[in-house]
Amino acid sequence: MKEQPRKRDSIQTQERILLAAQAEFARRGYDGARVDAITTRARVSKNLLYHHFGSKEELYIRVLERTYETLRRRQGDVPLAGLDPLEAMRRLCESTFQVFVDEPDIIVMLNTENLHRGRHISKSPIIRALYNRLSDTIRTILDEGERQGVFRPKVDVTEFYISMSALCYFYLSNRFTLSLLFERDLKAPENLARHKVMIVDMVLSYLTNGAPKGRWTPPELSLPAA
Numbered sequence: 001m002k003e004q005p006r007k008r009d010s011i012q013t014q015e016r017i018l019l020a021a022q023a024e025f026a027r028r029g030y031d032g033a034r035v036d037a038i039t040t041r042a043r044v045s046k047n048l049l050y051h052h053f054g055s056k057e058e059l060y061i062r063v064l065e066r067t068y069e070t071l072r073r074r075q076g077d078v079p080l081a082g083l084d085p086l087e088a089m090r091r092l093c094e095s096t097f098q099v100f101v102d103e104p105d106i107i108v109m110l111n112t113e114n115l116h117r118g119r120h121i122s123k124s125p126i127i128r129a130l131y132n133r134l135s136d137t138i139r140t141i142l143d144e145g146e147r148q149g150v151f152r153p154k155v156d157v158t159e160f161y162i163s164m165s166a167l168c169y170f171y172l173s174n175r176f177t178l179s180l181l182f183e184r185d186l187k188a189p190e191n192l193a194r195h196k197v198m199i200v201d202m203v204l205s206y207l208t209n210g211a212p213k214g215r216w217t218p219p220e221l222s223l224p225a226a
Helices: 003-032 035-042 046-052 056-076 085-102 104-115 125-148 157-173 175-182 189-208
Strands: none
Touching: 003 035, 003 046, 003 056, 003 104, 035 046, 056 085, 056 104, 056 125, 085 104, 085 125, 085 157, 085 189, 104 157, 125 157, 157 175, 157 189
């Protein structure tokens, strides 16, 4: 009977450490992050941190895994089963963009790991498995669209996801410089809404161009009230 509270306390402690570590890594990157800062924020001793996570790198990899798990979970929260391929793909595009809007730390963590050339991701079997499941979902939608004649044939899943994700990611990862250069607040609600519509339009226009049943016609743009 005494083991259950101890296990619950251990899980809660790990969660505090992970949240503190995510904030520190997102702010300072892997090299700049300090374990002392993480322990102070999490209100734990350094010994306790290393008890749960054997090293700074192990902790960072776990934070990366949580980052990708959040991205995949948010995409998975959108029900796609049973939808026609056009609607399923529209929702996948919108949810991918929205998670980057709602979870800005994801962008920072991905940028940091790319600076390290994927060195830490390569040590995680979890992240690759998450992408395998996403690829299966996209493949199912693309195959059904091709079967119905509304999508072009033989779309490469990997190339498709990279292109779709780039439309979502680049806009936000470079929003500070682009906002200054073009004198437009890219985080303003009306601009986020406009870009989300453009993502869907570009993706579905590509998928339906060359399809037996013709191209998709985008709906009229509707922006939120100022």
